Amino acid sequence: MKTTPMPQHPPALETRGVNKWFGANHANRDVSLAVPKGTIHGVIGENGAGKSTIMSIVYGYQPADGGSILVDGRPVAVRSPRDALAVGIGMVHQHFMLVDPFTVLENVLLGAEGGVTLAAGMARARAELIRLARDYGLEVDLDRPVGELPVGAQQRVEILKALYRGADILILDEPTGVLTPQETDHLFRILRALREQGKTVVIITHKLREIMELTDNVTVMRRGQVVANVATARTSREQLAELMVGRKVLLRVEKAPATPGPAVLEVAGLRVRDGAGVERVKGVGLTVHAGEIVGIAGVSGNGQSELLEALAGMRPLAGGSVRLRGEELTATPDRFTARGLRALGVGHVPEDRQRVGLVTGFEAQECAILGHHGDPAFNGRLLMDRRALFDRCAAEMDAYDVRPRDPRLPAANFSGGNQQKIVLAREMERNPDLLLVGQPTRGVDIGAIEFIHRRLVALRDQGKAILLVSVELDEIRALSDRILVMFDGRLVGEVAPDEADERRLGLMMAGVAEAA
Amino acid sequence: MGDALHVALLLADATVRVATPLVLAAFAALYSERAGVVDIGLEGKMLAGAFFAAAVASSTGNPWLGLGAAVAASVALALVHGFACITHKGNQVVSGMAINILVAGLAPTLAYAWFRQGGQTPLLPGEARLPQIHLPGVEALSGIPLLGPVYRELIDDANVLIWLTVLLVVATHWVFTRSRFGLRLRAVGENPSAVDTAGLSVTRLRYQAVIITGVLTGIAGAYLSTAHGAGFVRDMTAGKGYLALAALIFGKWRPWPTLFACLLFAFTDAVQVRLQGVPLPVVGVIPVQFIQMLPYVLTVLLLAGFVGRAVAPRASGVPYVKER
Ligand SMILES: Nc1ncnc2c1ncn2[C@@H]1O[C@H](COP(=O)(O)OP(=O)(O)OP(=O)(O)O)[C@@H](O)[C@H]1O
Numbered sequence: 132m133k134t135t136p137m138p139q140h141p142p143a144l145e146t147r148g149v150n151k152w153f154g155a156n157h158a159n160r161d162v163s164l165a166v167p168k169g170t171i172h173g174v175i176g177e178n179g180a181g182k183s184t185i186m187s188i189v190y191g192y193q194p195a196d197g198g199s200i201l202v203d204g205r206p207v208a209v210r211s212p213r214d215a216l217a218v219g220i221g222m223v224h225q226h227f228m229l230v231d232p233f234t235v236l237e238n239v240l241l242g243a244e245g246g247v248t249l250a251a252g253m254a255r256a257r258a259e260l261i262r263l264a265r266d267y268g269l270e271v272d273l274d275r276p277v278g279e280l281p282v283g284a285q286q287r288v289e290i291l292k293a294l295y296r297g298a299d300i301l302i303l304d305e306p307t308g309v310l311t312p313q314e315t316d317h318l319f320r321i322l323r324a325l326r327e328q329g330k331t332v333v334i335i336t337h338k339l340r341e342i343m344e345l346t347d348n349v350t351v352m353r354r355g356q357v358v359a360n361v362a363t364a365r366t367s368r369e370q371l372a373e374l375m376v377g378r379k380v381l382l383r384v385e386k387a388p389a390t391p392g393p394a395v396l397e398v399a400g401l402r403v404r405d406g407a408g409v410e411r412v413k414g415v416g417l418t419v420h421a422g423e424i425v426g427i428a429g430v431s432g433n434g435q436s437e438l439l440e441a442l443a444g445m446r447p448l449a450g451g452s453v454r455l456r457g458e459e460l461t462a463t464p465d466r467f468t469a470r471g472l473r474a475l476g477v478g479h480v481p482e483d484r485q486r487v488g489l490v491t492g493f494e495a496q497e498c499a500i501l502g503h504h505g506d507p508a509f510n511g512r513l514l515m516d517r518r519a520l521f522d523r524c525a526a527e528m529d530a531y532d533v534r535p536r537d538p539r540l541p542a543a544n545f546s547g548g549n550q551q552k553i554v555l556a557r558e559m560e561r562n563p564d565l566l567l568v569g570q571p572t573r574g575v576d577i578g579a580i581e582f583i584h585r586r587l588v589a590l591r592d593q594g595k596a597i598l599l600v601s602v603e604l605d606e607i608r609a610l611s612d613r614i615l616v617m618f619d620g621r622l623v624g625e626v627a628p629d630e631a632d633e634r635r636l637g638l639m640m641a642g643v644a645e646a647a
Numbered sequence: 648m649g650d651a652l653h654v655a656l657l658l659a660d661a662t663v664r665v666a667t668p669l670v671l672a673a674f675a676a677l678y679s680e681r682a683g684v685v686d687i688g689l690e691g692k693m694l695a696g697a698f699f700a701a702a703v704a705s706s707t708g709n710p711w712l713g714l715g716a717a718v719a720a721s722v723a724l725a726l727v728h729g730f731a732c733i734t735h736k737g738n739q740v741v742s743g744m745a746i747n748i749l750v751a752g753l754a755p756t757l758a759y760a761w762f763r764q765g766g767q768t769p770l771l772p773g774e775a776r777l778p779q780i781h782l783p784g785v786e787a788l789s790g791i792p793l794l795g796p797v798y799r800e801l802i803d804d805a806n807v808l809i810w811l812t813v814l815l816v817v818a819t820h821w822v823f824t825r826s827r828f829g830l831r832l833r834a835v836g837e838n839p840s841a842v843d844t845a846g847l848s849v850t851r852l853r854y855q856a857v858i859i860t861g862v863l864t865g866i867a868g869a870y871l872s873t874a875h876g877a878g879f880v881r882d883m884t885a886g887k888g889y890l891a892l893a894a895l896i897f898g899k900w901r902p903w904p905t906l907f908a909c910l911l912f913a914f915t916d917a918v919q920v921r922l923q924g925v926p927l928p929v930v931g932v933i934p935v936q937f938i939q940m941l942p943y944v945l946t947v948l949l950l951a952g953f954v955g956r957a958v959a960p961r962a963s964g965v966p967y968v969k970e971r
Pocket residue numbers: 153156158176177178179180181182183184185544545546547548574576970971
C-alpha cells in the first residue's frame with residue numbers, strides 16, 4: 132500500500148461540522164472528516180454510531196441540520212441525490228436500490244436515460260458498460276433481470292450505476308455484509324482497480340480485517356462523533372477496536388475446553404427440500420452433545436440455512452430422523468413444529484432476524500415474547516399483562532445492553548445489532564437445552580460481537596448444546612468445539628478448531644478436499 | 648351465411664362500443680398502478696366526467712367543451728387522490744372509495760340543482776354529442792364481399808373517441824416499452840427507493856401518473872354521456888370502473904392483455920344483450936337478470952381461476968417513505 136496522496140491536492144471529499152438530529156437523537160455531532168483523492172477510506176463504528184447517516188447526508192438522501200460538504204475543496208450544496216451525482220458522488224446503499232424485474236441495462240439507465248426515448252441511450256450505455264466491465268472487472272450480464280442475479284452481481288450493478296453517472300467518489304455502506312468470501316475478494320479487486328484509476332472510495336464496514344486489508348485511512352465514529360482519523364498503516368485491529376468501543380475489546384474468545392455430556396441432538400440421513408422443491412440437504416447426519424458448540428462452516432447457499440430451518444421445525448423434512456435427548460421426534464409430527472420444539476426446550480436464533488426473528492412493526496417488548504405469548508406469566512385472565520411484558524423486556528435489555536433501552540420502541544427503529552440482541556435475549560433467556568443459532572453476528576459491531584460470543588460460551592458452560600451456522604470463518608473457528616464443513620447439501624468433513632486453518636477450511640468449503 | 652356475418656358484425660360493433668370506456672378506464676388505472684398508486688376511484692372519476700361532459704354540452708351545445716369539462720373535473724378528483732395518497736401518504740383504497748361515494752351523491756345532486764330533471768341532464772341533441780367519423784369510400788367498397796360489410800358496419804361512422812382509444816392503446820404500449828417516462832413510471836411502481844436514489848422525484852412521477860389517470864377517466868366519462876349515450880343519468884357508470892380494474896388485474900398490469908380482457912368483458916356484454924328474451928334450445932327463455940349476470944360471473948371465474956398468480960407492481964398501494 133504505497134499511496135502517498137499529493138499534499139497540494141485538496142481532499143476529494145470533506146465534511147465540516149455536520150450535525151443531524153432524529154427527534155431527540157443526535158445522530159451526527161460536528162462530524163468532520165476528509166478523504167484524500169485517490170484513496171480508499173474506511174469508516175467504522177458501533178451500531179448506531181451514525182456512519183450511514185453521515186454518508187446519506189453526503190449523498191443528499193437526507194438533509195443535514197447544519198455543517199458543510201466540500202468536493203475537491205469547493206463547498207457544494209447537496210440537497211438531493213441528483214445534486215450529489217452532479218458533483219461526482221455515487222453511493223452503493225446497504226440495501227440495494229435496484230428494480231428487480233428490470234434488466235441490468237435498464238437499472239443502469241434509470242435516471243440517466245439521455246433522451247425522451249430509450250433506444251439511443253441504451254446503445255450508448257451498453258458500449259460504455261462493456262468498457263467499464265473491462266477496465267474494472269465489473270462483469271455482469273446486461274440483459275438479465277437484476278432479481279435473478281446473485282447478490283455479488285447485484286452489487287456490481289450498483290457500482291456500475293454510480294460509475295456510469297460519472298462518479299469520482301464512490302461510497303459503499305457495508306458492502307461485504309451479504310457477500311461470500313469469494314465475492315468479497317472480487318469486490319476488493321474492483322475497488323483497488325478504481326483507486327488505481329484515481330477514483331476515491333469510502334467504505335463502511337464492521338470487519339476490521341477488511342479495513343486493514345483494503346484501506347489507506349480510517350475514520351472511527353462513536354455515538355455520532357468522529358473520535359479518530361488515522362492512517363491504516365499506523366494502527367492495528369486492537370487499537371481500532373478500542374477506539375470504536377471506548378474500552379479494550381477482546382478480539383479472541385476466551386473459553387475453556389469443552390466437557391461434552393450426553394448427546395442432545397442426533398440427526399441421521401436428513402433430507403430437506405427448498406420452496407422450489409430442490410433438494411438442498413442431501414442426507415446429513417450429526418450429533419450435538421450437551422456442553423459443546425458445534426459449528427457448521429460453508430459458503431452460503433450450500434444447505435446450511437435449510438438444515439437449520441428444518442431442525443427448528445420451520446421446514447418439512449423430506450426424509451431422515453431427528454432425535455432430541457434420545458427421543459425420536461419424527462414419530463410425532465405434531466410436536467416437530469416450531470411451537471412444539473419450543474416446548475421441548477429448543478431455542479432458535481434465525482438467520483434472518485428482520486423477516487423471521489422479529490415483527491418489525493411490533494414494539495420491542497412484544498417481540499421479546501414472540502413464540503411465548505401463550506405463557507401464563509404474560510397473560511392475565513383476558514388480556515395480556517403489559518406490565519409483566521414491560522418488566523421482562525426491560526430486564527433483558529439491561530442484561531444485553533440493548534440501546535436505546537426502551538421496550539415500547541418499535542423493533543424497526545433499533546439498529547441491526549440491537550435488533551439481534553433482542554432476538555438473542557428472547558431465545559437464550561428461555562434456558563433452552565438446545566440452541567440453534569444462525570449468523571448470530573451478521574451486521575453487528577465488534578463490541579456486540581464480543582458480548583454475543585461470551586453469552587454463547589457461557590450458555591455452553593452451563594451444559595447446553597449449541598448448533599452454530601455461520602458464514603464467518605473467524606466466528607466458526609473462535610466459538611466451535613467441533614467444526615463440520617458443509618458443501619452442496621452434505622457434510623464433507625469434521626475438523627478440530629485448532630487444526631482448522633483458513634486454507635484447509637476454504638478448500639473443504641469449496642468441495643475440493645474431502646476431510647483430508 | 649350473410650345472416651351469420653351480419654350477426655357477427657353487430658356483435659363486434661357492440662363489443663367495440665361497450666369496450667371503449669372500459670379500455671379508457673383500465674388504461675387510466677394502468678398508468679397510476681404501474682406507478683404504485685392504487686386507484687379504485689375510477690368509477691367516481693368516470694361518473695364525474697360523464698356528468699360534467701353532459702352538463703356542459705347541454706348548456707353550451709358544444710360537446711368539445713363538455714369533453715374539456717369532463718377532463719378537468721376528473722383531473723381535479725385525481726389530484727385530490729394524489730394529495731391524500733402521495734403528499735400525505737394516506738390510504739389509497741380509502742381515498743379512492745371516498746371519491747366514488749362523493750361523486751355518486753354529488754353528481755345527481757348537481758344535476759338536480761342545475762337542470763331540475765330528477766338528477767339527470769336533458770337529452771342531448773345530435774350536434775351536442777361527440778361526432779362519429781364518416782369515412783370515404785363506403786359505397787365503392789360495399790360490393791366487395793366481407794371487406795365491404797366490415798368496413799360499413801364496423802369501421803365507418805365510429806365515434807371519434809373510439810379512434811382516440813385505439814391511438815391511446817398503441818401510444819401506451821410505446822410509452823411503456825420505449826420511452827424514458829415509461830421506464831421511470833415502471834420503476835417507481837416497483838421500487839421507489841431506486842428512483843429516489845437515482846436522483847429522480849418519486850412525488851413528481853406519481854403525480855404525473857395520477858394526472859394521466861384523471862385525463863383518461865374524464866374521457867371515459869364523456870364517452871358514456873356524450874358519445875355512447877345522450878345525456879347523464881344517475882349511476883350511469885354502473886360498475887364499469889370496477890370492471891376496468893378487474894380487466895387490469897386479469898391483464899396482469901400489461902397493456903395488450905388488459906386490452907384483451909376489456910374486449911372479452913365487452914363481448915360477453917354484447918352477447919348478453921342479444922340473448923335477452925331469445926328462447927334458447929332446451930332451456931327456453933332465460934330470465935333477463937341471469938343473463939345480465941354473465942359478464943360479472945365471468946369476471947369472478949376468470950379472476951379466481953384462470954389468471955394464475957397476478958403479480959401487482961411491488962410498491963403499489965404503499966406510500967413512499969424514505970428507508971432508514
Ligand atoms: N430514519 C431514521 N429515523 C430515526 N432514527 C434514525 C433514522 N436513521 C437512523 N436513526 C438513528 O440514528 C442513529 C445513527 O444511525 P445510523 O444508521 O447512521 O447508524 P450506523 O452507524 O450506520 O449503524 P449500523 O452499523 O447498525 O448500520 C441511530 O441511533 C439510529 O437509531
